[in-house]
Amino acid sequence: MKDARLVTGHVSTVDQAHAASSRPRVFRRLLRNPAGLASLIFLVVISLAAVFAPLIMPHDPATIDIHAVLASPDATHWLGTDGSGRDVLSRLIAGGLVSLTAAALAVGVAAAIGIPSGLIAGYYGGFFADGATWIVNLLMALPGIVVLLAVRSVLGPSLWISMAIFGILMSPAFFRLVYAAVRSARSELFVEAAMVSGLRDSAIIARHVLGAVRGPIIVQTAILASITLAIQAGLGFLGFDDSTVPSWGGVLTDAFANIYRQPQLIIWPSIIIALTSVAFALLGNALRDELGRTTTRRRGAKGQVEQTSVTRSASLTPLEPGVLLRVAGLRIGYPNSDGMAEVVRGIDLEITRGSVHGLIGESGSGKTQTAWAILGLLPSTARVFAGSIQFDDVDLLDRSAVSGVRGRRIAYIPQEPISNLDPSFTVGSQLIEPLRSVLRMSKRQAIARSLELLARVGISDPERTFHSYPHEISGGMAQRVLIAGAVASNPDLLIADEPTTALDVTVQAEVLDLLREIQQDSGLSILLVTHNLGVVADICDHVSVMKTGQIVETGPVEQIFNHPSHEYTRELFGSLIDEDDVRPTPEPSPSRSDLAVTR
Numbered sequence: 307m308k309d310a311r312l313v314t315g316h317v318s319t320v321d322q323a324h325a326a327s328s329r330p331r332v333f334r335r336l337l338r339n340p341a342g343l344a345s346l347i348f349l350v351v352i353s354l355a356a357v358f359a360p361l362i363m364p365h366d367p368a369t370i371d372i373h374a375v376l377a378s379p380d381a382t383h384w385l386g387t388d389g390s391g392r393d394v395l396s397r398l399i400a401g402g403l404v405s406l407t408a409a410a411l412a413v414g415v416a417a418a419i420g421i422p423s424g425l426i427a428g429y430y431g432g433f434f435a436d437g438a439t440w441i442v443n444l445l446m447a448l449p450g451i452v453v454l455l456a457v458r459s460v461l462g463p464s465l466w467i468s469m470a471i472f473g474i475l476m477s478p479a480f481f482r483l484v485y486a487a488v489r490s491a492r493s494e495l496f497v498e499a500a501m502v503s504g505l506r507d508s509a510i511i512a513r514h515v516l517g518a519v520r521g522p523i524i525v526q527t528a529i530l531a532s533i534t535l536a537i538q539a540g541l542g543f544l545g546f547d548d549s550t551v552p553s554w555g556g557v558l559t560d561a562f563a564n565i566y567r568q569p570q571l572i573i574w575p576s577i578i579i580a581l582t583s584v585a586f587a588l589l590g591n592a593l594r595d596e597l598g599r600t601t602t603r604r605r606g607a608k609g610q611v612e613q614t615s616v617t618r619s620a621s622l623t624p625l626e627p628g629v630l631l632r633v634a635g636l637r638i639g640y641p642n643s644d645g646m647a648e649v650v651r652g653i654d655l656e657i658t659r660g661s662v663h664g665l666i667g668e669s670g671s672g673k674t675q676t677a678w679a680i681l682g683l684l685p686s687t688a689r690v691f692a693g694s695i696q697f698d699d700v701d702l703l704d705r706s707a708v709s710g711v712r713g714r715r716i717a718y719i720p721q722e723p724i725s726n727l728d729p730s731f732t733v734g735s736q737l738i739e740p741l742r743s744v745l746r747m748s749k750r751q752a753i754a755r756s757l758e759l760l761a762r763v764g765i766s767d768p769e770r771t772f773h774s775y776p777h778e779i780s781g782g783m784a785q786r787v788l789i790a791g792a793v794a795s796n797p798d799l800l801i802a803d804e805p806t807t808a809l810d811v812t813v814q815a816e817v818l819d820l821l822r823e824i825q826q827d828s829g830l831s832i833l834l835v836t837h838n839l840g841v842v843a844d845i846c847d848h849v850s851v852m853k854t855g856q857i858v859e860t861g862p863v864e865q866i867f868n869h870p871s872h873e874y875t876r877e878l879f880g881s882l883i884d885e886d887d888v889r890p891t892p893e894p895s896p897s898r899s900d901l902a903v904t905r
């Protein structure tokens with residue numbers, strides 16, 4: 307069952323990663339897509355004609371010729387003349403600039419409002435999201451045409467004002483799309499990993515979240531441009547635009563007015579508007595085909611993790627010498643229909659400097675909740691209603707304090723290595739990112755440090771791994787990469803949550819050896835969350851046994867293994883006999899003989 311889950315997850319991630327890695331080739335693939343290529347060529351030609359209109363128009367589009375009113379197409383006026391004797395071809399060419407600019411204005415206004423608000427609301431949630439959603443619902447409920455009529459009666463007929471208002475009315479389309487995509491991207495493990503690595507929210511949004519919504523935004527823009535062009539022509543027909551400025555809508559209006567006297571006039575603006583709208587829609591579809599695979603991202607195995615809203619409840623006292631982390635009387639709960647479901651029920655835990663402390667217990671016993679509480683990354687719905695977490699002299703229940711040490715003095719190694727790497731970026735790019743923004747290294751320094759770290763975690767070809775995408779490396783290598791990233795800042799405490807669960811048995815052994823070697827070389831402390839007594843026996847100095855939110859037994863590994871005092875611990879030992887995933891004794895690996903993390 308566990309294997310099936312892992313295999314499924316791996317395939318999914320690889321597929322996405324593969325799609326993501328080919329993003330730079332999206333444009334080339336678009337050119338190979340017949341509909342994409344045709345629509346792109348058409349739109350480029352139309353845009354160039356609009357921009358260079360003064361050079362290619364055969365007549366002045368505003369010149370009225372009362373001797374040639376509603377003339378049929380001939381050698382002088384290729385598409386005939388309108389009701390005022392103006393050259394239709396020239397007016398269509400000149401109107402292209404107005405119509406395309408007006409469409410761009412509406413889409414630009416919609417994007418400028420909808421995208422940032424969707425990003426902020428999706429990423430932070432809370433009051434802003436509630437308020438923004440309320441406004442969006444209001445905008446969607448407004449009858450657009452009535453609003454435009456009201457604006458016209460107050461400000462007069464102006465295509466630009468009408469399109470700007472129309473842009474505001476269309477902004478919910480962007481908001482809802484971006485909001486949903488960001489909520490989804492927000493729960494990706496690689497976004498959580500970026501938070502744990504200490505990156506600022508703005509950097510996470512710009513790099514990981516915006517990347518996830520970029521595809522849908524491009525597609526939505528193309529579709530809205532198509533709609534806006536049609537609407538713009540309709541507005542002209544209803545008399546919302548300025549009749550002195552040539553536009554496709556204006557030409558269409560004139561053609562309708564003279565439909566019985568010169569029916570062919572209706573053909574030209576209709577064709578150009580329809581073709582341009584279709585070209586935008588086809589381009590959007592082609593882009594969606596190329597980018598679509600990268601937009602549906604797999605949700606992480608853990609629940610959605612947000613900045614925790616915790617309540618401090620205990621004052622801190624100095625830690626005894628040698629103690630690095632002290633958790634005292636910690637209680638965590640989640641509101642439910644019965645009041646509060648307590649998932650961590652008053653635990654005490656001490657981690658001494660330079661030791662490996664195992665936190666073991668059955669699934670659901672509260673191990674991960676304890677680890678996330680230490681990292682300050684509990685879900686927003688979690689309530690810490692008693693206790694304290696003190697790391698050196700830092701109160702980890704203080705949000706601003708914990709973000710100051712997370713990614714610097716406290717690092718984290720997750721359970722599913724591949725899912726914790728963003729498939730859109732190379733390994734190297736993800737390693738240098740926190741080094742640059744958290745440790746303020748120059749790009750050159752960060753690259754050198756990353757290569758050095760990759761070598762030190764036993765990767766035989768650091769240069770190649772550095773330039774690889776996550777789907778191009780194995781799970782074991784990905785975990786080594788994450789370990790390299792975690793120890794990059796020379797942390798004092800490393801929290802490893804089931805770091806070997808997603809790996810096969812031989813790789814598990816290698817990763818455990820690596821962790822132990824790094825710990826011994828650098829003297830950092832490790833809190834190792836696991837459900838595997840074999841892992842505890844392998845590398846832990848101390849162990850705390852958790853059951854239903856409580857620590858039932860704690861002490862040196864030898865003591866607990868030789869003289870387990872709690873019945874539950876004895877049961878765990880009983881089950882160990884049945885376990886088939888106890889690691890074999892590893893062969894010494896020459897590639898890691900030179901492991902040493904510089905401090």
Ligand SMILES: Nc1ncnc2c1ncn2[C@@H]1O[C@H](COP(=O)(O)OP(=O)(O)OP(=O)(O)O)[C@@H](O)[C@H]1O
Pocket residue numbers: 609640649667668669670671672673674675676685687837
């Ligand atoms: N967001 C949440 N809302 C409500 N309950 C939650 C939430 N997250 C976790 N829990 C509950 O908290 C309890 C402890 O979960 P936790 O993830 O810490 O268990 P665990 O010991 O790490 O288990 P595992 O080894 O399976 O990861 C579980 O009963 C779980 O259902």
